[in-house]
Amino acid sequence: MSISRTRLDRFISERLSINRRDVRLLVAQRRIQVDGRPASAINQVIDRFSQICFDDEVLQSEQPTYIKFHKPTGVVSATEDPVHKTVIDLIDHPKADQLHIVGRLDYNTTGLMLLTNNGHWSRQLTLPGSKVEKHYRVTLQNPITDDYAAAFAEGMYFPFEDITTAPAQLTLIDEFTADVVLTEGKYHQIKRMFGRFRNPVVALHRSAIGELTLANENDDLDTGEWRELTLREKAVLDGST
Ligand code: URA
Numbered sequence: 001m002s003i004s005r006t007r008l009d010r011f012i013s014e015r016l017s018i019n020r021r022d023v024r025l026l027v028a029q030r031r032i033q034v035d036g037r038p039a040s041a042i043n044q045v046i047d048r049f050s051q052i053c054f055d056d057e058v059l060q061s062e063q064p065t066y067i068k069f070h071k072p073t074g075v076v077s078a079t080e081d082p083v084h085k086t087v088i089d090l091i092d093h094p095k096a097d098q099l100h101i102v103g104r105l106d107y108n109t110t111g112l113m114l115l116t117n118n119g120h121w122s123r124q125l126t127l128p129g130s131k132v133e134k135h136y137r138v139t140l141q142n143p144i145t146d147d148y149a150a151a152f153a154e155g156m157y158f159p160f161e162d163i164t165t166a167p168a169q170l171t172l173i174d175e176f177t178a179d180v181v182l183t184e185g186k187y188h189q190i191k192r193m194f195g196r197f198r199n200p201v202v203a204l205h206r207s208a209i210g211e212l213t214l215a216n217e218n219d220d221l222d223t224g225e226w227r228e229l230t231l232r233e234k235a236v237l238d239g240s241t
Contacts, residue, residue, distance in 0.1 A: 004047060004048060004119060005045055005046070005047045005120070006045070006046060006047075007042070007043050007044070007045060007046075008023075008027075008032070008034065008039055008041075008042055008043070008044040008045075008046050008052075009023040009024070009027075009042040009043065011046060011052065011059075011060075012026065012032060012052075012054070012059075015054075015059050015060075016054065016059075020042070023042055024042050026054070027039045027041070027042050031054060031055055032052070032053070032054055033051075033052070033053040033054075034046060034050055034051070034052055035050055035051050036051065047120055048060070048062055049062055049063070049064045049118060049120075064116060064117060064118035064121065065093070065095045065098070065099065065115075065116060065117050065118075065228065066114070066115075066116050066118070066121070066228060066229040066234055067091065067093065067099065067114065067115040067116065067226050067227070067228055067229065068112060068113070068114055068212065068214070068221065068226065068227065068228075068229055068233070069087060069090070069091060069112075069113045069114075069115060069221070069225075069226040070110070070111065070112065070113075070214050070221040070222060070223050070224060070225050070226070071087060071105055071109070071110055071111060071112075071113045071223075072090075072110060072223045072224045073107070073108045073109070073110055074107065074108065075087055075089075075090065075107070076107055077101050077104035077105050077106070077107075077113070078101075078104075079099070079100065079101070084107070087101065087113060087115070088115075090224060090226070091115065091226050093226075095117055098117040099115040099116060099117055100115065100116065100117070100119070100122065101113065101114075101115055102114040102115065102116060102121075102122040102125055102126060103125070103126060103134070103185050103209070104185075105204075105206060106188065106191070106204070108203075108204070109204040109205070109206065110203075110204070110205045110206075110223065111136075111204075111205040111206030111207060111214070112206045112207065112208060112209055112212065112213065112214050113206070114209060114212075114229075114237075115226075125209075125237070125240075126185070128184065130240075131183045132183065132209060132210045132237075132240045133181050133182070133183055133208075133209075133210060133240070134181070134182045134183070134185065134206060134208070134209055135179065135180075135181050135206065135207045135208040135209075136179065136180045136181075136182070136190055136204060136205065136206050136207065137173070137177065137178075137179055137203075137204075137205045137207055138177065138178050138179070138180055138190060138194070138201055138203070138204055138205075139176055139177050139201070139202050139203040139204075140176050140177070140178070140194060140199045140200070140201060140202065141176075141199060141200040141201075141202050142176075142197075142198075142199045142200075143175045143176060144172055144175065144176065144177075144178055144199070145197075148170055148178070148194075148197060149169075149170045149171075149172070151193075151196065151197075152167075152168040152169065152170040152180065152193060153167050153168065153169065153170070154167070155167055155168075156192075156193055156196060158186065158192065161186070161187075163186070165182075165184070165186065165189065165193065166182075166183050166184050167183075168180060168181060168182050168183075168193070169181040180193075190204060191204070209237070209240075210236065210237055210239075210240030211236045211237070211239070211240060212229075212233055212236060212237050212240075216230065216232075216233060
């Protein structure tokens, strides 16, 4: 049985073919373990990655997958596309068909992308309240003038969605290059923000999500490369939410 989120008693009753009253008894007898601890209540919410044991029998134990990927240009942030190559096509992992993208990048944007099969985790990272910082290096067609930083910090009104963007940080690197930090991910947000100044984005690269970058202490992901997050990287990201 593959579950997203469900009540413990429902899961046990279906797996052991017993009624809910008997599940209550097993829980009271501390014979059901959730993630290594006796279940606290029959209505405890579990998901597909909760480890569930009945006495010594493992009823469910699936490890979630967390992947970081260096997206190249010319690839769509989707799991399927009738025309273009997708990021999933470039990830040769046994669970690739279960993965979803945590925060899309445009077709020509490069850089750090996360993928997982743990919907609960990706929601935590992308919730509007989570405020995880996304760091971008942006190259513009025209020179960046002094008024950009204040406009990014103040927020811009997008009438189509009737929203004002959250304060964003813009740091000038040189006349045509800036680093931008966003805490949200609206549709084509960076291109539209520079669009206010009629300044087209010619290259866009996401260098970090929270504290996570394309490099760690052991390696640096080249364009098109991916690997599973280390425990340390996962912990660092979880600390950002
Ligand atoms: N903003 C954009 O305009 N495009 C991206 O891919 C990411 C942020």
